[in-house]
Amino acid sequence: MLSLSQALLEHYDAQAPTYQTYPGFEQFKQAFGPRHYAQALEHRRQSVLTRLKPLSIYVHLPFCEKLCYFCNRDKIVTKRYSKTLAYLELIEQELKLQVEHLGGKPKISQLHLTGGTPTYLHESELESLDTILKSYTVFTPNIDMSLDIDPRTINNHGLAALHHLGFKRLNFGVQDCDVSVQRAVHRLQDFDAIQGLIEHSRVLGFECCSLELLYGLPKQTQRSFEATLSRVLELDSDRVKLTLYRHQPEHFSPQNKIKAQDLPSKLLALKLFNTALTTLNQAGYEYIGLDLFAKDGDPLSVAKRRGSLSRNFLGFGHQPHTDLMALGMSGVGSMGSTYSQNATTLEEYRLFLERKQLPVVKGCALSRDDLLRKSIIMTLMCQGHVSFDAIDEAYLIDFDAYFAQEMKQLRRLEAEGLVKLSAKSLDVTELGRILVRTIAAVFDRYWTPGLSSTV
Ligand code: SF4
Structure with missing residues (x-):
C-alpha cells in the first residue's frame, strides 16, 4: 500500500515542478516569437521522420461564467456569450496560418479542449469548432477526443451533443465536495448534479470519466477531505486527478481573494495527499504518477504496465509522444525541439491574427x-x-x-x-x-x- 511516512512528509518539497514542460515556463523567452515558431512548423514539414506522424491539438477556450478564487488559468469571466463566435473565428485564422506553414492538412490523433470552460460554448458553437478543425486537419479513425467540464455548465442534453461529436473522455472539475471549502473558493456545486451527469455519461457510452480534485484549498481539514474522498468514491470514476493548490497571488490575481489564514499548513496539505493516496489505492485505483490515479484496465494503467506512458503539457497519455499544436490565447505548444506560448490576452491574440501573424509571444528552443x-x-x-x-x-x-x-x-x-x-x-x-x-x-x-x- 502506497503511503508516506511522517518524516518524508516533512522532508517532501512540494514546490518542485510538475514538468509539464522542461525547461519550465520561467525559461520561455520573448526573443522566441512568430518567426521561430514558423521555422519549427516548417522544420516538421521538411522532416521525413515527423511530417507523416499525427499531431495532437489542444484548444484553449478561455470563457467562464464565474470566477473560482483558486484559478491559475488565463480566462475571461463574462456573461456576454456573444464573444465566443468571434473567438472561434480567431481560432480558425490561427489554425489556417499554422497549417499553411505545415504545407497541408496534418493528421490529428488527439484533441483536447481546455480553458476556461469549454462547455461555456453552446452546443452549436462546439459543432462549429468541430467543423473548423475538420476543415484544416484530418482526424485519424481512432482519434482520442477529450475535454474539461465545469459540471455547473452542462446538462444531459449537452453531454449527448458531446458524445455525438465524438468525444470519448470527460474531465469533470469537482475540486472539493465540502460546502465551506466551496464557499471559500467561490465554487459552489451540487454533488447530486455531478453524480447525475456521470451516470448519464455512462449511459451515453463515454469511454472514460475523470474527476479533478484539489488539495491544499482554504478550509480543508483532514476530516472534510476524508468526507470529500468518500463522496468521490461514490462517483466511481475511471480516473482521479489530484492537484496541489499552490497559493501564488503574486502570479494569479483571483487568489488574492483567498485568506491566507484559511489555508492548511504545508504539512497538513501533504497529509491530505497521503490520505488520498491510501484511500484511492485501497479503493482499487492504481497510482499512475504525480497527480493521477486510474482504475485497473484503464488505458493509462495498461500503458504504465507496458512501459509506454507518455507525458506532455496536457499530462500523462497512453499514446506515443506527438508534437502538440496549441490553438487559442495562452496556448502552449510543443513542436519538434521547441516550446511556444501564444499571447495571453484576447486583445493581443486578436492583434497578431489581424496582422496575419502567428500569435506567439514567447517560447524556447531547446539546446x-x-x-x-x-x-x-x-x-x-x-x-x-x-x-x-x-x-x-x-x-x-x-x-x-x-x-x-x-x-x-x-x-x-x-x-x-x-x-x-x-x-x-x-x-x-x-x-x-x-x-x-x-x-x-x-x-x-x-x-x-x-x-x-x-x-
Ligand atoms: S477554475 Fe476553471 S471555471 Fe474556474 S475561473 Fe478558472 S478556468 Fe474558469
Whole structure:
C-alpha cells in the first residue's frame, strides 16, 4: 500500500515542478516569437521522420461564467456569450496560418479542449469548432477526443451533443465536495448534479470519466477531505486527478481573494495527499504518477504496465509522444525541439491574427543539454527506469562523467529509499514514484530548491 511516512512528509518539497514542460515556463523567452515558431512548423514539414506522424491539438477556450478564487488559468469571466463566435473565428485564422506553414492538412490523433470552460460554448458553437478543425486537419479513425467540464455548465442534453461529436473522455472539475471549502473558493456545486451527469455519461457510452480534485484549498481539514474522498468514491470514476493548490497571488490575481489564514499548513496539505493516496489505492485505483490515479484496465494503467506512458503539457497519455499544436490565447505548444506560448490576452491574440501573424509571444528552443535532461526527466516520470547506456548512445556522452554532480544527489536519494542505482541504470522505487518530482528535479539545471515553480 502506497503511503508516506511522517518524516518524508516533512522532508517532501512540494514546490518542485510538475514538468509539464522542461525547461519550465520561467525559461520561455520573448526573443522566441512568430518567426521561430514558423521555422519549427516548417522544420516538421521538411522532416521525413515527423511530417507523416499525427499531431495532437489542444484548444484553449478561455470563457467562464464565474470566477473560482483558486484559478491559475488565463480566462475571461463574462456573461456576454456573444464573444465566443468571434473567438472561434480567431481560432480558425490561427489554425489556417499554422497549417499553411505545415504545407497541408496534418493528421490529428488527439484533441483536447481546455480553458476556461469549454462547455461555456453552446452546443452549436462546439459543432462549429468541430467543423473548423475538420476543415484544416484530418482526424485519424481512432482519434482520442477529450475535454474539461465545469459540471455547473452542462446538462444531459449537452453531454449527448458531446458524445455525438465524438468525444470519448470527460474531465469533470469537482475540486472539493465540502460546502465551506466551496464557499471559500467561490465554487459552489451540487454533488447530486455531478453524480447525475456521470451516470448519464455512462449511459451515453463515454469511454472514460475523470474527476479533478484539489488539495491544499482554504478550509480543508483532514476530516472534510476524508468526507470529500468518500463522496468521490461514490462517483466511481475511471480516473482521479489530484492537484496541489499552490497559493501564488503574486502570479494569479483571483487568489488574492483567498485568506491566507484559511489555508492548511504545508504539512497538513501533504497529509491530505497521503490520505488520498491510501484511500484511492485501497479503493482499487492504481497510482499512475504525480497527480493521477486510474482504475485497473484503464488505458493509462495498461500503458504504465507496458512501459509506454507518455507525458506532455496536457499530462500523462497512453499514446506515443506527438508534437502538440496549441490553438487559442495562452496556448502552449510543443513542436519538434521547441516550446511556444501564444499571447495571453484576447486583445493581443486578436492583434497578431489581424496582422496575419502567428500569435506567439514567447517560447524556447531547446539546446542539446535541454533535450538530454528533458528525455531523462520524462523517462523518470513515465517509465521510472533510466538506462545509462541508452542515454550514452543517444546523446554521445558518458553518463557518469556528464552527471557527476547529479550522481552525488542521487546517492543521497538512494539512502532515503527513493531510487536504486546500479552501474548501468537508475530505477525509481515505489516510494520514489510518489516523490518523483524531487528525483526529476535533480536533472533540472534551472530549478533551485526552495523556489516555487509555476509549472
Ligand atoms: S477554475 Fe476553471 S471555471 Fe474556474 S475561473 Fe478558472 S478556468 Fe474558469
